[in-house]
Amino acid sequence: MRFLFLNHVQNAFQSLRSSRVRSALTMLGVTIGVASVTAILALSGGASKIISDQISSLSGNIAVIRPGIATDPIISITQPKLNHYYATSTLTEADILYIKNTPHISEVAPLMVLSGSIKASSVAPSESTVVATTPGLANISNLKLREGQFLDKDLKQDAVVIGTQLSINIFGTESSIGRILTIRGQTFTVVGILKRSNNPINYNSIDFDNVAIINFTEGKKLNQNVAQIQQIDIKADSIANLNPAIANISKTILKSHNGEKDFSVLTGDQISQSTSQLFYMIAGVTTAIAAISLLVGGIGIMNIMLVTVAERTREIGIRKALGASNSDISWQFLIESLAISISGGIAGYICGYLIAFIISRSFLTFDPIINWQISIVALIISIFMGTLFGLYPAFRASRKDPIESLYQYS
Amino acid sequence: MAVDTLPPVIRLRGLQKRFGIGDAENLAINGINLTINRGEFVAVMGPSGCGKTTLLNILGLLDRSVDGEYELDGQPVSEISKRKQARIRSQQIGFVFQSFNLVSRLNVIENVALPLIYKGITRTKRLQIASDILRNFHLNEREYYMPCQLSGGQTQRVAIARALVNEPSIILADEPTGNLDSRSSHIIMEELSDLHKRGNTIIMVTHNPRLTTYASRVITMLDGQIDTDTRNITKQPVTRHRKKSARKLKRGKK
Ligand SMILES: Nc1ncnc2c1ncn2[C@@H]1O[C@H](COP(=O)(O)OP(=O)(O)OP(=O)(O)O)[C@@H](O)[C@H]1O
Ligand SMILES: [Mg+2]
Numbered sequence: 319m320r321f322l323f324l325n326h327v328q329n330a331f332q333s334l335r336s337s338r339v340r341s342a343l344t345m346l347g348v349t350i351g352v353a354s355v356t357a358i359l360a361l362s363g364g365a366s367k368i369i370s371d372q373i374s375s376l377s378g379n380i381a382v383i384r385p386g387i388a389t390d391p392i393i394s395i396t397q398p399k400l401n402h403y404y405a406t407s408t409l410t411e412a413d414i415l416y417i418k419n420t421p422h423i424s425e426v427a428p429l430m431v432l433s434g435s436i437k438a439s440s441v442a443p444s445e446s447t448v449v450a451t452t453p454g455l456a457n458i459s460n461l462k463l464r465e466g467q468f469l470d471k472d473l474k475q476d477a478v479v480i481g482t483q484l485s486i487n488i489f490g491t492e493s494s495i496g497r498i499l500t501i502r503g504q505t506f507t508v509v510g511i512l513k514r515s516n517n518p519i520n521y522n523s524i525d526f527d528n529v530a531i532i533n534f535t536e537g538k539k540l541n542q543n544v545a546q547i548q549q550i551d552i553k554a555d556s557i558a559n560l561n562p563a564i565a566n567i568s569k570t571i572l573k574s575h576n577g578e579k580d581f582s583v584l585t586g587d588q589i590s591q592s593t594s595q596l597f598y599m600i601a602g603v604t605t606a607i608a609a610i611s612l613l614v615g616g617i618g619i620m621n622i623m624l625v626t627v628a629e630r631t632r633e634i635g636i637r638k639a640l641g642a643s644n645s646d647i648s649w650q651f652l653i654e655s656l657a658i659s660i661s662g663g664i665a666g667y668i669c670g671y672l673i674a675f676i677i678s679r680s681f682l683t684f685d686p687i688i689n690w691q692i693s694i695v696a697l698i699i700s701i702f703m704g705t706l707f708g709l710y711p712a713f714r715a716s717r718k719d720p721i722e723s724l725y726q727y728s
Numbered sequence: 729m730a731v732d733t734l735p736p737v738i739r740l741r742g743l744q745k746r747f748g749i750g751d752a753e754n755l756a757i758n759g760i761n762l763t764i765n766r767g768e769f770v771a772v773m774g775p776s777g778c779g780k781t782t783l784l785n786i787l788g789l790l791d792r793s794v795d796g797e798y799e800l801d802g803q804p805v806s807e808i809s810k811r812k813q814a815r816i817r818s819q820q821i822g823f824v825f826q827s828f829n830l831v832s833r834l835n836v837i838e839n840v841a842l843p844l845i846y847k848g849i850t851r852t853k854r855l856q857i858a859s860d861i862l863r864n865f866h867l868n869e870r871e872y873y874m875p876c877q878l879s880g881g882q883t884q885r886v887a888i889a890r891a892l893v894n895e896p897s898i899i900l901a902d903e904p905t906g907n908l909d910s911r912s913s914h915i916i917m918e919e920l921s922d923l924h925k926r927g928n929t930i931i932m933v934t935h936n937p938r939l940t941t942y943a944s945r946v947i948t949m950l951d952g953q954i955d956t957d958t959r960n961i962t963k964q965p966v967t968r969h970r971k972k973s974a975r976k977l978k979r980g981k982k
Contacts, residue, residue, distance in 0.1 A: 322845065322846070322848055324851070328851070333833070336833060632829070633831045633832075633833070635829075636829045636830075636831055636842075637831075637846075638790075638814070638817075639788065639817065639823050639825075640818070640823070640890070641814055641815070641818020641821075641843055641846040641847070641894070642814060642818075642845075642846050643811050643814035643815070643846075644811070644814070645811075720790045721790050724790070724825070724829060
């Protein structure tokens with residue numbers, strides 16, 4: 319039986335070699351599909367690894383509250399949350415107050431991302447963001463300053479802390495302490511410049527190299543006095559107290575929201591599931607490419623296998639006459655379609671990593687993750703494709719009547 | 729007699745094979761009764777279209793949709809599962825097709841080794857056995873030729889080598905010498921005759937009356953029926969044998 323299997327494998331590769339172009343074209347669909355899947359997984363793995371590394375480096379007593387219900391990771395990849403910035407947030411200032419008053423919570427920082435251009439001697443590029451928050455953010459997110467200081471209650475309200483890259487973009491220099499910039503026509507004075515972090519993917523979804531951080535109350539003023547809170551970062555006084563504290567918070571907010579669960583409290587790895595918009599775009603597009611090319615590739619395999627079965631009708635008759643059973647014949651063709659799909663899958667796995675590295679080196683700040691899970695996923699997809707779309711042709715082959723097959727074109 | 733204690737290898741009762749339906753219906757085999765014992769060398773003759781190939785296909789378990797009884801080694805074929813039939817074809821039957829039927833995308837040695845695949849023999853062993861048998865047929869220099877590169881006679885010899893490679897006990901040969909000159913024919917016939925002497929059963933279709941001298945029994949067919957059978961000239965042993973096997977069958981049923 320084992321020898322029979324080996325023979326089928328040899329036979330399959332022999333037949334693939336005998337029609338190279340055809341086999342290569344058939345593999346292409348699976349290759350593109352598996353390449354897309356590999357690239358998505360490698361990049362998303364890299365992104366969440368970077369965030370979970372951050373979380374664990376922040377000593378693990380951090381939680382994040384976001385409006386809306388948290389989705390599971392698969393859905394969050396397949397359904398990019400592009401409306402994130404525009405929907406009305408369900409989190410309110412009252413919530414912040416509740417959280418502040420919860421025992422064992424040491425810091426709270428609401429994040430309010432504002433649209434609007436940042437201007438000084440030149441206008442900041444569009445990827446810069448304005449964030450309104452409270453001084454606690456520096457502590458929670460462990461923000462390091464290059465120069466100056468972070469926001470503080472004692473400072474004037476029009477203080478702004480900016481990222482290094484933003485400083486260069488609008489002032490032409492990294493040291494711009496004391497200089498003036500305008501956001502939505504309002505003027506702010508630079509009091510601090512953040513250390514370069516090179517880390518646009520983080521759980522705050524803010525690129526701290528390209529940010530202007532202003533006081534929460536100022537941000538509200540810029541936004542018609544409405545607090546539009548995208549996220550609330552909280553920090554407990556110890557890891558052990560985090561879970562009881564957030565349970566407490568959930569309960570209180572739930573009550574104040576009239577029992578409507580329109581927010582989610584995330585801790586640890588849950589936080590890392592959401593990443594940057596760019597990443598969601600890439601993931602969404604590649605998932606679509608993967609699904610389509612896998613489907614087309616699968617149909618291609620089935621098509622070619624049906625042609626192969628028809629071409630070899632006579633061979634099937636001969637093999638049956640020489641003692642092949644129906645299952646021997648179906649295995650022969652099933653293994654051939656598996657050979658196509660697995661070869662395509664291996665090529666796709668390699669291409670996927672090439673693509674992932676090209677994307678990450680040219681657009682992103684982190685490397686794709688390399689782990690055995692991704693290779694297993696690639697392999698399973700390939701085997702699944704080969705089996706699903708090879709089964710019917712193999713079945714057709716095994717059902718052929720030996721006599722009719724033998725005398726087909728003689 | 730040892731032969732009589734065993735059931736006949738092949739036993740046909742009122743065998744019919746119908747092709748087509750309605751007006752187009754024709755009976756390629758029209759009521760054949762035939763008993764072939766182990767170790768017989770039967771030559772089948774008859775005009776073209778009389779149903780010889782059809783009969784061999786049925787005997788070789790390739791054609792299952794027939795009327796009448798067919799017992800192989802005492803077991804009704806209709807009761808043997810498809811899988812089991814495949815195993816019988818693989819282990820007991822060697823088939824030489826009238827039209828050779830080599831697999832065109834495999835080379836000579838792979839074609840010859842083909843039946844061994846389904847016996848579960850390793851590749852190296854398969855090629856070795858195939859190579860040995862090809863040497864017997866003076867084809868060892870053509871091992872790596874493709875079928876389309878062979879002459880008609882060479883193709884035929886490859887087809888015979890392939891039928892014999894799995895050492896079948898029943899050899900069904902459809903005009904195995906049709907394309908061969910008389911010298912090559914005799915080489916093949918010597919080979920078959922040798923197998924016959926070692927106790928194998930051979931059923932061979934031929935149009936060449938000279939070759940029937942190798943056979944122990946000659947059957948001529950006409951219009952899907954048996955016309956003459958040299959065995960029936962001495963009817964006695966046949967009937968005696970039939971009674972015995974009938975009794976045996978009854979015993980087997982209990
Ligand atoms: N698939 C088929 N469909 C319809 N009729 C068939 C089919 N196969 C064979 N026949 C008919 O059955 C009859 C017997 O054919 P068969 O091939 O057994 O002849 P044969 O004795 O082997 O002839 P030859 O000596 O020419 O090989 C012929 O009349 C043929 O037309
Ligand atoms: Mg014929």
